[in-house]
Amino acid sequence: MTHLVTALMAEALATKLADALMEGEHHLDVAAAGAFEQAPPDWRFEAWFEAAPDGGEWTATVRRLLGPAADDVRFEHRTVDGTDWVAKSLDDLPPVRAGRFVVHGAHDRAKVRPNEIGVEIEASMAFGTGHHATTAGCLRALDLWAKRARASHRKGPRRRSPVMLDVGTGTGVLAIAAAKAARLRAVAGDNDREAVRIARENAKAAGVAGLVTVVEAAGTRHAAIRARAPYGLVVANILMGPLIAIAGELAAVTRPRGTLILSGLLAWQARAVEAAYLARGFRRVRRILIGDWATLELSAASPQARRG
Numbered sequence: 641m642t643h644l645v646t647a648l649m650a651e652a653l654a655t656k657l658a659d660a661l662m663e664g665e666h667h668l669d670v671a672a673a674g675a676f677e678q679a680p681p682d683w684r685f686e687a688w689f690e691a692a693p694d695g696g697e698w699t700a701t702v703r704r705l706l707g708p709a710a711d712d713v714r715f716e717h718r719t720v721d722g723t724d725w726v727a728k729s730l731d732d733l734p735p736v737r738a739g740r741f742v743v744h745g746a747h748d749r750a751k752v753r754p755n756e757i758g759v760e761i762e763a764s765m766a767f768g769t770g771h772h773a774t775t776a777g778c779l780r781a782l783d784l785w786a787k788r789a790r791a792s793h794r795k796g797p798r799r800r801s802p803v804m805l806d807v808g809t810g811t812g813v814l815a816i817a818a819a820k821a822a823r824l825r826a827v828a829g830d831n832d833r834e835a836v837r838i839a840r841e842n843a844k845a846a847g848v849a850g851l852v853t854v855v856e857a858a859g860t861r862h863a864a865i866r867a868r869a870p871y872g873l874v875v876a877n878i879l880m881g882p883l884i885a886i887a888g889e890l891a892a893v894t895r896p897r898g899t900l901i902l903s904g905l906l907a908w909q910a911r912a913v914e915a916a917y918l919a920r921g922f923r924r925v926r927r928i929l930i931g932d933w934a935t936l937e938l939s940a941a942s943p944q945a946r947r948g
């Protein structure tokens with residue numbers, strides 16, 4: 641059984657509460673939390689627990705995180721069957737548009753317009769339905785990258801299309817999106833076995849199983865990841881700590897002048913992560929801010945700069 645807490649509230653409150661719960665600024669055992677746009681002006685807040693939280697602790701935590709505004713919000717608690725809560729939650733989620741990508745569930749397949757790239761992700765316990773600002777930030781950066789790659793492909797001599805590495809793939813959303821946009825080969829790793837299973841299923845359903853290889857790996861530690869290095873495009877949407885910890889690993893597998901897209905960062909954390917990568921010869925190309933979350937696009941040093 642799973643316990644679900646929902647409430648309608650203003651966007652600022654819903655995102656603040658969901659972010660604080662996901663950041664761990666509390667003692668509650670939250671499995672997932674999110675804020676989703678509804679009919680204006682409401683946003684729907686959701687928090688998922690494996691077991692119902694203690695009522696007193698929930699109220700005190702929300703009061704501490706939201707202040708007096710919490711008193712005006714009516715939270716609904718219910719227990720849902722563990723086998724179908726995921727599907728129920730996806731039914732509530734509208735498709736998400738980021739760049740040319742539209743991440744959607746099967747029930748919204750018809751909403752993808754002809755000039756858009758649909759990425760169908762089924763509801764699952766893995767992270768990556770496109771509704772989080774970090775996934776959306778990475779999708780925007782990927783879209784810009786894919787457009788640039790197409791333009792330089794048209795101008796220059798035929799180059800082998802770069803292989804992508806997706807570290808912390810979750811549902812596989814970013815690798816699937818890139819494979820669909822640029823027909824490139826991708827290796828996608830996650831240190832969570834269930835995410836690996838789900839990403840493989842999603843890649844198959846999207847018709848890109850032949851392009852996306854999914855492996856269970858922490859960081860770049862897998863023979864299949866090392867074998868295909870260096871990569872022209874590396875994406876990692878994990879958190880600040882792991883991103884800094886694996887900066888050396890990611891630098892080692894990124895091709896000179898290759899693109900590195902990093903997310904999972906609150907805006908104030910982006911500088912520290914940037915510093916760790918600038919020290920390894922990367923330069924910042926852009927920073928995408930969505931709400932409180934940052935996505936960084938970095939470019940690896942040229943071969944000359946690496947030698948010097």
Ligand SMILES: C[S@@+](CC[C@H](N)C(=O)[O-])C[C@H]1O[C@@H](n2cnc3c(N)ncnc32)[C@H](O)[C@@H]1O
Nearest residue numbers: 767768775808809810830831832858859877878
């Ligand atoms: C925030 S989710 C991102 C999912 C997806 N890439 C997206 O953008 O929506 C982070 C994922 O990274 C995985 N992860 C966290 N640390 C990792 C690490 N050091 N190596 C590999 N995977 C990791 C988690 O299991 C989770 O599935």
